[in-house]
């Protein structure tokens with residue numbers, strides 16, 4: 595049952611003979627509080643809009659995103675999730691040689707393989723707690739002639755994040771394209787870690803963001819990408835379908851990016867619960883915990899006779915799904931990842947893990 599992604603709840607529910615809502619999904623990294631109530635209300639109140647086409651230029655939505663992430667509306671591209679933009683950008687740049695900061699989310703490699711790109715992996719090491727030295731990485735980028743560097747920031751699955759000054763340092767003096775996936779950025783201090791403000795001065799920078807995780811809306815498939823390079827922008831646009839964002843995703847986006855109450859309470863809850871989960875996991879002697887800037891925590895099992903697959907299967911019997919990280923190159927069958935859910939759910943997870951690992 596191991597895959598390259600978090601749980602397929604449809605599949606698991608039918609295999610376990612329970613409802614999707616009965617599964618405690620610690621594998622998909624989605625904000626457990628659900629989407630903004632105001633945004634959901636807007637869909638309910640405007641359900642008849644199903645019968646009209648969305649604005650093909652998405653002017654209002656881009657205006658709201660521009661305020662949300664402090665960038666120019668004309669530098670925004672919209673995609674069906676971050677996923678569509680990852681594929682469209684890689685296809686547009688068509689790199690012959692790419693550096694993939696690893697371990698990393700699997701879709702980058704999948705898309706690079708589709709175009710026959712030579713992929714070089716720069717691995718964060720367990721010995722360095724998966725932290726990356728920016729000067730070492732910069733040296734690697736300078737020495738070899740890469741067409742594209744891919745960074746997931748904060749990184750899924752390690753939780754490591756470069757701050758904005760480190761990203762600026764990586765970008766200085768190079769024309770190599772950078773794709774920075776900020777899908778998890780709102781779970782850390784965006785003022786310190788986000789690169790969106792670097793878009794105007796660096797034409798080789800493409801920052802990708804999604805709404806699936808922080809805004810708890812994977813079902814609407816809404817992502818956005820920021821780039822100031824007009825030629826690349828035009829070429830990406832040619833690859834995207836007209837009306838690729840449906841009317842309900844548009845409606846929700848127009849509300850949720852402005853729902854400060856929702857945004858602020860999510861940030862407060864998630865950072866409190868990350869502290870709780872981190873602390874409790876660290877109390878379990880048989881587990882090593884890696885520091886995370888995301889809404890998930892990477893853990894390593896230290897007991898000889900336990901693997902992440904075994905742990906996954908034992909917890910699954912209780913309706914609890916964790917991410918077995920053995921499929922990530924650079925990790926092993928000892929690694930698993932859990933995301934932050936509501937307090938009682940986090941307590942239950944700790945209780946159940948405690949029964950298995952001492």
Ligand SMILES: Cc1ncc(COP(=O)(O)O)c(C=O)c1O
Pocket residue numbers: 674675676677678699746750775777803804805806812816817
């Ligand atoms: C790092 C990263 N980027 C992108 C995605 C996909 O996001 P979206 O739902 O916006 O396509 C995921 C999903 O797990 C992810 O972990």
